[in-house]
Amino acid sequence: MLDETQQDVLRMGSLVEEAIAKAVDALTRSDITLADEILRFDDYIDDLNVLIETNCLNLLALQQPMASDLRVIAAMLDIVIDLERIGDHACDIAQITKNLAGAPPAKPPVDIPRMAAKAREMVRQALDAFANRDAALAHAVPAKDDEVDRLYRKIFRELIELMIREPASINRASNLILVASYIERIADHSTNICERVVYTVEGVPKNLKRSVVEFNAAIAQADEMLHGHEKASSE
């Protein structure tokens, strides 16, 4: 069952990647039919989330897994939360496409599809790292978040300038800022997935967003404090 549950996590990941691609495609082409399809699609993602959670809990209760199996199950319970949130963000983008349906046609800034492509690549590679237990890849993926953040800041600035220049664009521009923020969150979620993969493989929690040196120093300090307290108690 552990193996099949891992396959289900990858299935959920595949659905989520497709949802992101379709959501941005629907936005770019103002395709309401596709936007509706994404909103219905989300039910499959949520169903898989429930199935995986249930299977993980059953594994914990019935098989009392140890060591790496235990870490894998703990990781999966966290990963599906991130995948489910990514699916929700795809739905949010689809909903914005529907909200903007009546507005005058205008293409979203070219950087939004570019940002979405990078975020989707991060999700894919995070799941590749999970599928292959590839800690090196899991360490490398979060660095791409810098480029996503840079694009987000650029889009934000351009849309604010647009709103100042053309007040009639405020409705559309503010919605596109939301779209960019959802994509930025998708990239953050993929970094979370990478952290779970690193934990699964290396057995030590790591925060890949902060510098490794800083975070490990904090862990070492906490560890010292804990052992110092235990030693003092035993004496």
Next chain:
Amino acid sequence: MNTAGAPRASDVEATLHERFLALVQAAPVGVIVADARGQIAAFNPAAAAILDVAAERAIGRTLIESVRNFELDRRIAAALRQGADSDGEIANVANERRLRVRVVPLPRADGLRDALAFIEDITELRDLAAIRRDFVQNVSHELRTPLTAVKIMVETLQGGVGSQAQASFLDSIARETNRMITLVEELLDLARLETGKLQLTLAPVDLGELLRKAGETQAARAASLGIELSVRAPDAPVTVLGDRDKLMQVVLNLLDNALRNTPSGGRVSAGVRVADGAAELVVDDSGVGIPADALPHVFERFYVVDPSRARNKSGTGLGLAIVKHMVESHGGTVRAESELNAGSMFVCRFPL
């Protein structure tokens, strides 16, 4: 071999299996074989190319672990568990391709099933269908609009109007008719260019002199639009071997495009020079510019960057496509450079 000299059943089966695998490897379409446990037993080079997944990453793993396509995984699972046959189109999000997939169950002697999937990349086919659809839609729209206007004006004239209104309507009918004729001629030119059937009458042509003439014909229009039009050509001839009428069309189309996309108060300048062993025709403007994602498409037929920005919406969207084909028919190249809200520059290079 058995004692009678005939091959053993197991040998025959082994030979057939080898031949089957050789067939799979050589197939021009993607072929994936999944065993009863859902693990990939065969993954041919065509499948690896279509799905962008190396065979060694797929063999021995499940489809969702290696290829990570939910729909393909679902169809293979349905073939393995329920013996379901399927045939249809799916998207492969990982490399943005559209695929035609046929999945069939392969019953085994032990009662279990394997699954066989055939995969074809139909992305180009779908893109061509979309281009054809858009083309038909655009041509219909470009013809229907002036035809509707002419119809209304004719009906009004038939109903009887005063002589002043009559003159105005007849002018409009003439203008719309010319617009339709221009569209049809440009379409025919484009068709002839694309099929290599355009006849060029080659002779030495002074590009500088051509540009000066073209500038004179556009001067009044530029003035009425409040745009400063300047033309620079050296006194010494810059001679290329070409069809004078077709080269004039190139110059006029580029000037027309620049004037359409430059607001009042802006400038359009055109020049001819010799650079790096070739004759260059350069047209640049201080207009609205072209977004980076649109730049690769500006020479496509009917491509309009943003219809709401074009000053004069009577453009056919074919001008730059014709420029590209005409220039290339003369052994030349054309490129566009642009910055949004800062203007554009088009450079045509011709062999001397």
